Amino acid sequence: MEYEIIQIRKIEGACGICEEYSEKNSTTPPKIAILSCEGACSRGEVSRRAANLIAHKLATEETVRICLGGAFTKNTGQRNLVRRAEKCLAIEGCFVSCATRMMQGVLPDWNPEVILADSLYDESLPFGIDEVSDEKFHEYARQVAEKVIVEYIRK
Template sequence: MNTTNGGMELAPAVHPTYEVIHLEQTRHVCPMCEDYAARHASKPVAVLSCEGACLRGEVARQAANLLCHALAPDRTARICLGGAFTKDTGQRDLVRNAPRVIALEGCFLNCSSRMMRGVIGDLEPEVIIADRLYDFDRRLFGIDEMPRVEIEAHARTVAEKVAKRL
């Protein structure tokens, strides 16, 4: 058991167990999302991100946005995790068809990559755990526990480190 991330990180399961969810399907399709997916289909890297409401998730989310929209917009497509997970449309196709998928996780729970493997079973994303790329008080949880400018600085640090790996 490792608690260096501020939580309990257990050894990986030899034989993972699964939860079964019942996700209501929708007939709705967002045309802007589909247009975005079509425009970004040729980009070599799809970037998933933690969308969690905690401090670590917020840093990962902001880092993914910086990476895709400022630091490497010609090489990366920012994925809408909700759209990719809940509908088999353009966002999921971006993940399914990308030569490289990066999952920028907020912490060791790896939510975005686990979610997407639930709908794309053979997905093998490159998992980057953002909270290991910057120094902070690991006892903090909420985004209200750190000044906004500090969150933004950590997000920039993470985005710049990931951009160097592209």
């Protein structure tokens, strides 16, 4: 296995609303942690929307939405949610699996269920989110979210 070595500059302080959300959702037993690629392209947009749908609308009791940037760059509440979760789902926009690989950089033993969202809908989407309608994003995100809930959350 080859690795890229990076250094992340530390900063003082933390994002208040992120910490408040983390605290509120740091339940016992822990909720299922939902991460996504958060990507800029249309495939990342589908995975991001699917992750939000799951954690904020369709499975709110069982899941908590993780801020990938926060959990990756800061050793505070969001990373703790990932660390203490018994089950984590990484909904990736594509095979690059950035959410999974980023988090494994800071939590080397982290072993999420990795879901490639673009394998759960029948279209090869372009990069630009301006080339895909909002309705289509919503439809594909819903498809991904419902499949993830059936196969990974409520099975």
